Amino acid sequence: MKIGITCYPSYGGSGIVGAELGLELARRGHSVHFISYAPPMRLGDGNAWRAGVQFHAVDMLSYPLFEYPPYTDALASKLFEVAQEESLDLLHVHYAIPHAVSAYLAREMLRDVRYLPIITTLHGTDITLVGRDRSFLPITRFAVERSDAVTAISNYLRDETCEMFNTDCPIEVIYNFIDAEYYRRAPREEVRRRLAPDGEKIILHISTFRPVKRITDCIEILARILGSGGARARLVMCGDGPEREGAEELAARLGVSAHVEFAGKKPQSEIRDYLSVADLLLLPSLTESFGLVALEAMACEVPVVATRVGGIPEVVEEGETGYLFAVGDIEGMAEAAGSILTDDGLRKRMGERGREVAVSRFATEKIIPQYEALYRKVLFKQSALQKG
Numbered sequence: 064m065k066i067g068i069t070c071y072p073s074y075g076g077s078g079i080v081g082a083e084l085g086l087e088l089a090r091r092g093h094s095v096h097f098i099s100y101a102p103p104m105r106l107g108d109g110n111a112w113r114a115g116v117q118f119h120a121v122d123m124l125s126y127p128l129f130e131y132p133p134y135t136d137a138l139a140s141k142l143f144e145v146a147q148e149e150s151l152d153l154l155h156v157h158y159a160i161p162h163a164v165s166a167y168l169a170r171e172m173l174r175d176v177r178y179l180p181i182i183t184t185l186h187g188t189d190i191t192l193v194g195r196d197r198s199f200l201p202i203t204r205f206a207v208e209r210s211d212a213v214t215a216i217s218n219y220l221r222d223e224t225c226e227m228f229n230t231d232c233p234i235e236v237i238y239n240f241i242d243a244e245y246y247r248r249a250p251r252e253e254v255r256r257r258l259a260p261d262g263e264k265i266i267l268h269i270s271t272f273r274p275v276k277r278i279t280d281c282i283e284i285l286a287r288i289l290g291s292g293g294a295r296a297r298l299v300m301c302g303d304g305p306e307r308e309g310a311e312e313l314a315a316r317l318g319v320s321a322h323v324e325f326a327g328k329k330p331q332s333e334i335r336d337y338l339s340v341a342d343l344l345l346l347p348s349l350t351e352s353f354g355l356v357a358l359e360a361m362a363c364e365v366p367v368v369a370t371r372v373g374g375i376p377e378v379v380e381e382g383e384t385g386y387l388f389a390v391g392d393i394e395g396m397a398e399a400a401g402s403i404l405t406d407d408g409l410r411k412r413m414g415e416r417g418r419e420v421a422v423s424r425f426a427t428e429k430i431i432p433q434y435e436a437l438y439r440k441v442l443f444k445q446s447a448l449q450k451g
């Protein structure tokens with residue numbers, strides 16, 4: 064199949080999933096065309112420009128009148144152009160805002176020539192945070208309802224979408240996935256020594272440092288662990304974003320700065336190295352429709368301490384692959400983290416179970432065929448409609 068994929072190219076879960084899906088589809092022999100304002104980050108990681116993958120940049124005209132450049136229109140024009148030039152069979156957009164609207168426009172522009180099916184995958188904040196805003200809700204609902212197929216990355220997100228949009232539009236749940244061969248624990252002693260030179264346990268947090276990630280909770284949890292006199296630990300904070308400064312200030316105020324490393328944004332290969340030496344992943348988010356990073360941790364045998372919100376309980380098996388708590392339950396999370404860090408047997412058992420779950424439920428081999436089946440279903444329905 065010839066598949067157009069649009070996703071945000073920047074750091075963040077939906078962009079990672081869109082990019083990885085495209086690469087996996089190309090590996091399976093499909094021809095994949097990424098269409099966005101920049102190449103998705105995962106494609107720039109060295110191994111990415113593979114046969115069967117092309118990138119088409121959305122051209123943005125800069126003009127003084129446009130205080131806010133009209134990206135939705137520019138993307139729609141590019142989708143229309145690429146669909147024609149490359150004879151795309153379908154468009155698959157990740158993150159509804161504004162991608163679903165642009166895809167809808169492209170489909171309508173092309174309609175006189177042929178019908179171009181569009182598939183929208185909802186990732187979370189496009190519905191739960193941004194979609195909730197009154198100014199975005201009607202147009203997002205419109206574009207979602209008019210997609211030829213809609214998928215959500217968890218049951219939680221499907222239910223939220225139906226409720227918020229008050230729609231009975233069919234939404235298929237296709238979980239996020241992991242390349243379990245790439246994400247597996249590997250010996251990285253030099254990384255461990257660098258991150259924890261005095262043999263401390265390593266607590267890892269990886270995110271976009273947006274308010275929804277509640278990264279200051281990580282600092283407070285660390286302070287409690289250290290204050291309880293239990294485990295000797297270092298907190299490694301991977302990523303960057305608006306909450307970083309506040310977290311650094313809090314670490315200084317609580318006197319734990321020396322035990323925290325703000326590592327910045329890291330390429331995928333380094334993230335894997337960090338996961339290979341981590342003893343625990345902390346994910347204290349306010350909401351999380353899936354929690355891709357929890358899955359990456361589980362694949363690398365890292366137990367997860369997270370909040371019991373959104374789709375996280377569909378990924379992290381409570382008591383088996385980690386522990387879940389109410390949002391803001393610093394004490395509960397610190398206690399659970401402490402028990403994992405001071406009990407090597409527990410850490411190992413939970414880690415091994417995490418790997419099992421990641422491989423058996425979320426490996427690419429399980430999930431990518433679900434997308435391929437959906438594409439075939441949409442194309443079959445369309446050709447039946449044309450014939451009939």
Ligand code: GMT
Nearest residue numbers: 075076077186187188351352353354355
């Ligand atoms: O929350 C983020 O880090 C970014 C956001 C995005 O759209 O890139 O992530 C969402 O999509 C990810 C991939 O499907 C999910 O794993 C995240 O849980 C989801 N974030 C939220 O729902 C807050």
